[in-house]
Amino acid sequence: MAVRVQHDDFDVSAETEKLIGGRTDVGAIVTFTGRVRGADNERQVASLTLEHYPDMTEAEMARIETEAHARWPLQASLLIHRVGELHAGDNIVLVIAASAHRQAAFEAAAFLMDYLKTRAPFWKKETMPSGETAWVDARAEDDGAADRWR
Amino acid sequence: MDNRTRNVRLLYFAWLREKVGLASEEVELPAGIATVAELVDWLEQRGPQYGEAFARREVVRAALDKVHVKPSAALGEAREIAFFPPVTGG
Numbered sequence: 656m657a658v659r660v661q662h663d664d665f666d667v668s669a670e671t672e673k674l675i676g677g678r679t680d681v682g683a684i685v686t687f688t689g690r691v692r693g694a695d696n697e698r699q700v701a702s703l704t705l706e707h708y709p710d711m712t713e714a715e716m717a718r719i720e721t722e723a724h725a726r727w728p729l730q731a732s733l734l735i736h737r738v739g740e741l742h743a744g745d746n747i748v749l750v751i752a753a754s755a756h757r758q759a760a761f762e763a764a765a766f767l768m769d770y771l772k773t774r775a776p777f778w779k780k781e782t783m784p785s786g787e788t789a790w791v792d793a794r795a796e797d798d799g800a801a802d803r804w805r
Numbered sequence: 806m807d808n809r810t811r812n813v814r815l816l817y818f819a820w821l822r823e824k825v826g827l828a829s830e831e832v833e834l835p836a837g838i839a840t841v842a843e844l845v846d847w848l849e850q851r852g853p854q855y856g857e858a859f860a861r862r863e864v865v866r867a868a869l870d871k872v873h874v875k876p877s878a879a880l881g882e883a884r885e886i887a888f889f890p891p892v893t894g895g
Contacts, residue, residue: 689895705894706819708887711871736894748895768895774873776887777894778819790820793891 658716683760693743708776818889824858842876
């Protein structure tokens, strides 16, 4: 189990190898990579700035991860979230869930993302090509997605 | 509730930070403020920037010592109280 908040990019293959490499009891690995879109609805986005609440962010991510391990038989997991200024096409979030069988890995990865999006204290600010900025509003669909795990 | 005043650290994030004009501050909590909602009532009277920040109070979220809480939550012995908009990571 591990969570990380960092500005630097991550390498999905390297992270997966570091987490699982050499283990023979893991039969299923689901990795999810979230990336920055170049447009939000019709609006062009030049860059995103990710603000967070240091310490609470890691604590909340760890609580979410612990909950996933309580619900599914996971053998390993990793959550990485980037902060600072990011651009369209950049990686923003990585979730890895590893289990003996695929269903637990699929479900745990979806759960981890749904909870990350609705509970981990990160905030996105978009900068438009004009230089104008706007805080991103929370989406009701994300709350709905998280509610299905209750 | 007891009558002691005590110091707490308040943190503001995202557009709350911008509206309040501060990322954090130490305040002396007056006696009698027992819940997050009561703290917000008190903050709103400290200046127009607070009134502006908490104008859409139903969307403002709070955490006590880095744990999400509801507005009705008791402040208890919390040292750090954070206010922020709904989260938008991922």
